[in-house]
Amino acid sequence: MTRDSAKASRWRRRKDARPSELTAAALELFVEKGFAATRLDEIAARAGVSKGTLYLYFDSKEELFKAVIREGLLPLLAEGEELVASMPAPAGELFKAIVMRWWEMVGEGPIGGIPKLIIAEARNFPEIARFYAEEVIDRGKRLLVAVLQRGIDSGEFRPCDPDTLVHLVFSPLMMRVIWKHSLDCCDVHTVPIDIYLREYLELMLRGLRSDTPNRQGSAR
Amino acid sequence: MTRDSAKASRWRRRKDARPSELTAAALELFVEKGFAATRLDEIAARAGVSKGTLYLYFDSKEELFKAVIREGLLPLLAEGEELVASMPAPAGELFKAIVMRWWEMVGEGPIGGIPKLIIAEARNFPEIARFYAEEVIDRGKRLLVAVLQRGIDSGEFRPCDPDTLVHLVFSPLMMRVIWKHSLDCCDVHTVPIDIYLREYLELMLRGLRSDTPNRQGSAR
Amino acid sequence: MTRDSAKASRWRRRKDARPSELTAAALELFVEKGFAATRLDEIAARAGVSKGTLYLYFDSKEELFKAVIREGLLPLLAEGEELVASMPAPAGELFKAIVMRWWEMVGEGPIGGIPKLIIAEARNFPEIARFYAEEVIDRGKRLLVAVLQRGIDSGEFRPCDPDTLVHLVFSPLMMRVIWKHSLDCCDVHTVPIDIYLREYLELMLRGLRSDTPNRQGSAR
Amino acid sequence: MTRDSAKASRWRRRKDARPSELTAAALELFVEKGFAATRLDEIAARAGVSKGTLYLYFDSKEELFKAVIREGLLPLLAEGEELVASMPAPAGELFKAIVMRWWEMVGEGPIGGIPKLIIAEARNFPEIARFYAEEVIDRGKRLLVAVLQRGIDSGEFRPCDPDTLVHLVFSPLMMRVIWKHSLDCCDVHTVPIDIYLREYLELMLRGLRSDTPNRQGSAR
DNA sequence: TATGAATGAGGTTTCATTCAT
């Protein structure tokens, strides 16, 4: 039984690990070259398996694509939830923390390529697009809206419509991660990320802060 | 003879117009479905010609793609130049004017799809990417940097690094136009453009303005 | 205009002729090797075109198969109708004439392979099977039933149920044509067709004829 | 030890039974869908084993096919021999007995699918075809020829060439069993088997019987 | 100049076969 279970578990472990290995390889290539321009040969080669193996785990190239997105988004979503939990702080500080952490989690690392991928393929995969819009964007928006609202309520931020502001505020981060996976490839001059983030925070917090600089701020 | 020349000129006009008709059709489809997923059949059909005709004007699908981008960018560039010329005004006012004009020219209209297209295909067409980066982005950046610099020099804007700020400031506009051609397709709730632009200007001008609000015409 | 129409018509004629050339080649191979074992390469090669050309005329291998059957059956059906028209004669004579003609038309020639093909693929193409059953078999049955009924009515044939007899009577002809396209390939000893048909007619007419050999027969 | 030997014998029985279980499953599927369209996956699944297990018993799909036919034919041949032994009777009675028995053995039951299968694949498996022609058809023919000859000798049947007649006489039975496994699948109207056989015997015995109905037990 | 029938390289997908466990 020991041997059986050992044997089984070794196989099982392999079989369970496979899909992630495959989607990881596929993510890299989809981000690099787009969905259509990526050949299954390449994905298989990068994952170190044969072409046929892909079909043991995914019914078609499209299904593989969807799995890549779904699996790639799980960390995003988990991170989002985690950040929601760690919120007790003044809005400005909180905003900084969220931004820095987001960049760490998403900006670096391979899942940062997903937004570009979604943008490129949204029209060809409406199902994926809707899923992404609802499960990722709306969820992220709710998170940031809550931060903005807290700042407004406390007087730290000026009165404004958080549902609009959230798009404006988040855009520079999205553009940066999109840029990284598209035009950044060549020899274009790009601002270093630490400077970019510092100036970003400065610009946004100035743009958001209240005109009447009494109370609030360092208070609490 | 009159008739002949008329006929000839009509033909000539037709002949000259052809390439633009073709690239126009191609642009729509490339934006809609991406480069690889667009078939020449479809482009020909939408342009109302036969597939073979495309090859009278373009050597290959790639060349057609490049022509689409190049031709699509000409209005962008021309507009840019035009705006550069019409610059005498306080920096804040100028900025507003540029933004509103940009949205009119680019945000609406089919060339607004080009940024998404570039982002999606930059890795597959480095030549195009470099061309775009140098001819469009750098040029646009120079324009905006000049505006920022003028504001800093006049004390209207706080001292800052315009080369960094320009990316931050332009991102919400870019994201909006990218969004329009990707995730906006479905039923996602999107902020109306006039509100978006108003809040955008408010946020950015507040974020940029000097702490010492004396001097100058920036007074509110 | 003359030149245009000539040009057009040459092309047109070619384009119209193509499908038949392709289905003819496909019929031969399908009969020889079966549907699944026939590669599109082979069909294209035998028709003297490239693989891609097949897809200009048929959407898929299945559609090609259906077209082969449909087109192959048209002559069968047309012949059937024609025979119906040429019926004025005593039942026995008529039966002989129909049998001989059927063998000429179907037994020889490539469409004789269709029955074997239908039998082999009926389960995989229920749609085809139903079409064949209704359009060919039922139609042919009606024809022969009419002949039997005429013989019964005139007293030439004994009273019996023509709907059952028609199957029994036709079976040896069907088996012969099926045999020709299957087991006959090798070195099996096969009875010559003229003897086969002579004995067939003898057996069937004896089996059918009335017990009371007065009137009828040569009468009329 | 008892348990061990019991276990061993159970295993042994299992092991010996395996091949038949596999060919039985394969026969069903080959008959249903044809050789090429049947996947080994399906066969394994229907037999309740894994795909790899098939290769413990058969070297390839072709070998499995051959084994299916060979094994399927064994009952046919055995039955044939048995019938040969039980021949003492007037030819007509004997013929009836053979026909009824044949339908019981072959017409019903899964081996009835073999003729269709042979017909469909004869061209692709000449070896099988020859084997079938020699071992089954020729043997069956000899059997029936003997019956016909006995009838001729006794004056019960008219003088004729039994080698030709045997094909004619057997065709309706073959067609019926082929039909059952091909076009009968759908909603086609089919004559009930008991009526079919009754009319069949009537037709054939009338077709065969002597013109001079004196002597012998054929009186009826 | 314009057409559209024809091509064939290259992609996705299937499935008989193998082999480590």
Place this chain on the structure above:
DNA sequence: AATGAATGAAACCTCATTCAT
């Protein structure tokens, strides 16, 4: 003896490209 994950050759099918008209 039995498994089932992995393979890769070969099939179907697509579509950018060509060329006779």
